[in-house]
Amino acid sequence: MKAFCFDVFGTVVDWRAGIAREAADFFSEYDLTGIDPYEFADSWRNLYQPAMEACRSGKRPFTRLDILHRENLGIVLGNYGVNTAGLSPDALERLNSAWHRLDPWPDVVGGLTRLKQHSIIAPASNGNIALMVNMAKRAHIPWDAILGAEVTQAYKPSPPAYTRMVEILGLSPKEVCMVAAHNNDLHAARLCGLSTAFVPRKTEHGTNQITDLEPSENWDIVARDFNHLADLVVKN
Amino acid sequence: MKAFCFDVFGTVVDWRAGIAREAADFFSEYDLTGIDPYEFADSWRNLYQPAMEACRSGKRPFTRLDILHRENLGIVLGNYGVNTAGLSPDALERLNSAWHRLDPWPDVVGGLTRLKQHSIIAPASNGNIALMVNMAKRAHIPWDAILGAEVTQAYKPSPPAYTRMVEILGLSPKEVCMVAAHNNDLHAARLCGLSTAFVPRKTEHGTNQITDLEPSENWDIVARDFNHLADLVVKN
Incomplete structure (x- = not known):
């Protein structure tokens, strides 16, 4: 070999502990209470396979994971009832890049x-x-x-x-x-x-x-x- | 930055010293006399830009450099009057991979x-x-x-x-x-x-x-x- x-x-x-850690910081910064950061990490990750499947099946062209993660972040925050329009794009980008850390x-x-x-x-x-x-x-x-x-x-x-x-x-x-x-x-x-x-x-x-x-x-x-x-x- | x-x-x-070194070994192994290994390295390298230009211009699809080098090796050996049909594919592949070393x-x-x-x-x-x-x-x-x-x-x-x-x-x-x-x-x-x-x-x-x-x-x-x-x- x-x-x-x-x-x-x-x-x-x-990934689960790392995402939960940065999500907890994010929730704290924006006074978002009542969301378990580990459950949030799992929910975000659960959108990973369906997003890639769209590329695998040819429904959309190959799209890099940072972009899929960012789309899924908007969805998962919405599912938790968070109004993402009230959050700065920089803060969302920062949380999205938690996958880099x-x-x-x-x-x-x-x-x-x-x-x-x-x-x-x-x-x-x-x-x-x-x-x-x-x-x-x-x-x-x-x-x-x-x-x-x-x-x-x-x-x-x-x-x-x-x-x-x-x-x-x-x-x-x-x-x-x-x-x-x-x-x-x-x-x-x-x-x-x-x-x-x-x-x-x-x-x-x-x-x-x-x-x-x-x-x-x-x-x-x-x-x-x-x-x-x-x-x-x-x-x- | x-x-x-x-x-x-x-x-x-x-690249010039490295290719000349391995070319000299190759010439010695196959009793190919009278080819200056540095001149040979320059000749091989001279085919590099035209080969990539075919890809850049769209005349052929993008083709990785190992393949272009191998094609050019056949051409340059031919230009020196070497009958490549008499050489083993493995030996030619080995010389081609001199660019990796x-x-x-x-x-x-x-x-x-x-x-x-x-x-x-x-x-x-x-x-x-x-x-x-x-x-x-x-x-x-x-x-x-x-x-x-x-x-x-x-x-x-x-x-x-x-x-x-x-x-x-x-x-x-x-x-x-x-x-x-x-x-x-x-x-x-x-x-x-x-x-x-x-x-x-x-x-x-x-x-x-x-x-x-x-x-x-x-x-x-x-x-x-x-x-x-x-x-x-x-x-x-």
Whole structure:
């Protein structure tokens, strides 16, 4: 395996805690009471798949995630009864860019730093390039390149999101390992011939999470976290 | 300036010496005598602009540089009277990938490592993503992202090569500084509103070089090399 390509939201960063943190600050600043910030994070995230599906299905052209997030932010605030017309565009833009300021899980930077000595490491995220670059600069995530939806112009789990990435890297599918905490992402990658590595993130959706606690197929690698992934790969 | 985007061939790496080195090995392996490897490097490089011009003009769709280089390699070997049918595809592919193994000028890694603490740093090269990633891995060039022609689907000096890069970074044009040893690259970037930095590479074309020895316009920054560039930027 010459390259490891990573799902990011959930696998590399704890999006739920990060969004809840910045949402709480936003609610406090604008005296918006009675909205649970974690529930708000979940509600915002729930609009993510339908928004991408519009692009995947061809109903709209490929549109970068910052724009989809911004549209969804207006919808979710409206659903909570917030009058967004009374909020400054800058404040909404600032909250939208909270996705650029998510923190990695504690094992990420150490594990990736070791893996980078061995292989190409890159995000294969549905997040756009600026989002990934800003996140990596802030959190010192040592990517070799920023790949993903904006480069392939396709949202996972569409096959071109994987096949174009392999072609861009100039490698064979087996030489590229998709790393994710989500079995469905790995399933789609495997159908395109990629290698697969599962790293569970059992609190991505909070302490009551019931999905993706275990591997659903015999993935090529199953690691406890990114340090364990580096142990398994660098040893081989 | 929040991001510095770099021309690569000539500005970051010494393509002429690198190609000559691997060409000399190739000629030796196949007993091809009487071809000067530096002249060969120049001849191969001379086919670079016409090949990209076919894409820029719309005569052919955007095609990544590894493919254009490979086509041009066949042409230039033919021009030297080499019968490429007698050579293995693997050997030709290996020589073609010499562009992935070019060495940076001595000031590059130190200067970029300091600049990276201050700003986003990325290649804005006509080279494709795999070429840039492999080059950076081998030479330890610490890019934050790989931008350039394959991401923007446009070859410099076409305006979209600059404007799409600025948009992808989510910045204003002035916040993005194009760094190049070539005045024409900076001229095109300035027309798109980008900031500009000139770093001369007076032996890119050998010791008798007569082009790009001096800045041709009042670029925003003129630095002696990448260490000096880091001095000027990190101080400000």
